[in-house]
Amino acid sequence: AQSVTQLGSHVSVSEGALxxxxxxxxxxxxxxxxxxxQYPNQGLQxxxxxxxxxxxxxxxxxxxxxxxxxxxxxxxxxxSAHMSDAAEYFCAVSDQQxxxxxxxxxxxxxxxVIP
Amino acid sequence: ETGVxxxxxxxxxxxxxKKSLKCEQHLGHNAxxxxxxxxxxxxxxxxxxxxxxQTENNSVPSRFSPECPNSSHLFLHLHTLQPEDxxxxxxxxxxxxxxxxDxxxxxxxxxxxVL
Numbered sequence: 001a002q003s004v005t006q007l008g009s010h011v012s013v014s015e016g017a018l019x020x021x022x023x024x025x026x027x028x029x030x031x032x033x034x035x036x037x038q039y040p041n042q043g044l045q046x047x048x049x050x051x052x053x054x055x056x057x058x059x060x061x062x063x064x065x066x067x068x069x070x071x072x073x074x075x076x077x078x079x080s081a082h083m084s085d086a087a088e089y090f091c092a093v094s095d096q097q098x099x100x101x102x103x104x105x106x107x108x109x110x111x112x113v114i115p
Numbered sequence: 116e117t118g119v120x121x122x123x124x125x126x127x128x129x130x131x132x133k134k135s136l137k138c139e140q141h142l143g144h145n146a147x148x149x150x151x152x153x154x155x156x157x158x159x160x161x162x163x164x165x166x167x168x169q170t171e172n173n174s175v176p177s178r179f180s181p182e183c184p185n186s187s188h189l190f191l192h193l194h195t196l197q198p199e200d201x202x203x204x205x206x207x208x209x210x211x212x213x214x215x216x217d218x219x220x221x222x223x224x225x226x227x228x229v230l
Binding site for chain 1: 121156165207220
């Protein structure tokens, strides 16, 4: 079975500060990993994904994440927060055997950006 | 219309009502999903349809009845719901590749309130 843990249900940063959202996963097989963002009253939008290959993945809106197998982590970062980054962020895992047909999501982290 | 659309966006119903949620994808995908999003809980996968065939039913109560008439449309029929069924219901779609990976694209959701 697979699972995702997102540490911190709420994170606040100042505008221009580093954003770090934590995600740890559990998977018995090589994982596929995703970060999604959800703005108020909207569905989920894919930020970035890791499947195979390069462990540092770049996504939209200046976000990136690094797959660290030894730490079973896939933390999301952005060097400089913008007000428009305020949203809820979800980490998800699936596996290479089933593809993305079966995603397991974390409980989400709500990011607040302080002006 | 582009992407994944859902109607209605908001629905209020009594416990004895029968209603349906509709999802339509305009992406040429062949897998569709229903998720339930409740506060403080991870997204819960309810149903998966691959090529119009239901391949996943995660112990969902029978008061939720999915229907997938073709690869572009997905319905969720609701009857005799309970107040705890109030949530955001998200539809997603993806391109199912043979033995491969595809990412899921989400609709904006239907906010359901059961009185």
